[in-house]
Amino acid sequence: MKLLLSGMIVLTAISALGVVYTTHENRQLFSKLYELNKQRDELDIEWGRLQLEQSTWATHGRIEKIAREKLGMDTVDYNKVMIVKP
Secondary structure (H helix, E strand, O other): OHHHHHHHHHHHHHHHHHHHHHHHHHHHHHHHHHHHHHHHHHHHHHHHHHHHHHHHHOOHHHHHHHHHHOOOOOOOOHHHOOOOOO
8 A cells, every 4th residue: 555655656746747847848949939939020020121122222213313323324315216127
């Protein structure tokens, strides 16, 4: 009887330690998940900013301005256009 009682106490203690360990692991994993979600959200915000920046740099007006100022390009004078047929 004492042996059975001792065995049950040992098994209960082992079970309790297992619960403590599992709870600890669960909290650590939840903390890691929270950090990863936070990092994902920050990356999503940065991605949105980069897309906005890219669309700003690629606007038609900006490209036309650079073409005129830096490359010396201008719109076509249709009076000077010649169509060549083969």
